[in-house]
Amino acid sequence: MQRSFSDNIFLSVVVPVFNEENKIDKDLVQIYDYFNKQDYTFEVIVVDDGSEDKTCKLLKSWEAKYQNFKCLHYTQNKGKGFAVREGMLKAKGDFSLFIDAGSCVPLEETEKGISLLLDGGDAAFGSRASAGSKIIQKQPLYRRMGAWLFALTVKWFMGVDGIKDTQCGFKMFKRHAAHQIFKRNKTEGFMFDIETILNARKMGLQVMEFPITWKNDPDTRFRFLSGSLRNLRELLKIKFRKP
Ligand SMILES: Nc1nc2c(ncn2[C@@H]2O[C@H](COP(=O)(O)OP(=O)(O)OP(=O)(O)O)[C@@H](O)[C@H]2O)c(=O)[nH]1
Numbered sequence: 085m086q087r088s089f090s091d092n093i094f095l096s097v098v099v100p101v102f103n104e105e106n107k108i109d110k111d112l113v114q115i116y117d118y119f120n121k122q123d124y125t126f127e128v129i130v131v132d133d134g135s136e137d138k139t140c141k142l143l144k145s146w147e148a149k150y151q152n153f154k155c156l157h158y159t160q161n162k163g164k165g166f167a168v169r170e171g172m173l174k175a176k177g178d179f180s181l182f183i184d185a186g187s188c189v190p191l192e193e194t195e196k197g198i199s200l201l202l203d204g205g206d207a208a209f210g211s212r213a214s215a216g217s218k219i220i221q222k223q224p225l226y227r228r229m230g231a232w233l234f235a236l237t238v239k240w241f242m243g244v245d246g247i248k249d250t251q252c253g254f255k256m257f258k259r260h261a262a263h264q265i266f267k268r269n270k271t272e273g274f275m276f277d278i279e280t281i282l283n284a285r286k287m288g289l290q291v292m293e294f295p296i297t298w299k300n301d302p303d304t305r306f307r308f309l310s311g312s313l314r315n316l317r318e319l320l321k322i323k324f325r326k327p
Pocket residue numbers: 099100101102103104131132133161162163164167183184185186253274301303304305306
């Protein structure tokens with residue numbers, strides 16, 4: 085389907101942040117530069133749960149500067165899944181996009197997601213593994229090996245098949261899909277992406293993937309040992325949760 089000005093899209097851009105004082109200003113400058121140039125309107129929702137650095141202070145100045153900017157502050161840290169869920173449920177846009185801090189994916193990729201949603205998809209996920217994607221800077225070897233093991237676990241243990249990259253931090257949803265999925269999502273850590281896919285499938289929503297250009301951001305909130313244990317706990321909870 086061809087897009088036109090009459091589509092009159094309203095996009096919500098949700099950014100979960102935890103201790104991102106070194107990146108958040110640059111990210112928000114890029115977000116405003118890019119989306120101000122597009123033919124649709126937008127809002128930005130940043131969700132901070134308990135950052136201990138200057139993130140919260142920096143976000144307050146953005147709130148003072150832009151009417152279409154909202155920051156959701158929570159005092160207790162719960163995790164990326166919690167933050168994305170809060171942002172998605174508060175989003176007012178026809179379409180919602182969540183992205184990571186650190187500009188791993190060029191914002192131009194949003195247009196591919198919008199086209200898929202206009203073509204009938206309920207959700208469109210950026211994918212580093214789809215044909216046509218371009219990895220400019222890879223993750224370190226131990227993370228790539230972890231990702232390979234994780235992909236096998238997701239396929240054979242969690243029964244999630246047909247999505248090539250479940251973890252990419254660049255995912256778009258139509259409003260009805262986002263609300264249906266995220267009001268059911270209980271996972272507050274990094275495994276929320278898996279629950280998102282399973283809930284989308286349960287509700288018969290159409291999830292598509294699109295290739296992206298991606299550059300690894302070596303600065304991460306993921307702690308390999310404690311993070312992997314939390315991920316495992318979350319996967320078990322998702323798998324054995326009663327409907
Ligand atoms: N609000 C909130 N955001 C978080 C939390 N953990 C991570 N994030 C955000 O989620 C995004 C992705 O986090 P990263 O730490 O880069 O994790 P990742 O991209 O999944 O993992 P890497 O591949 O190691 O980068 C960033 O914008 C983080 O600030 C959290 O506990 N709370």
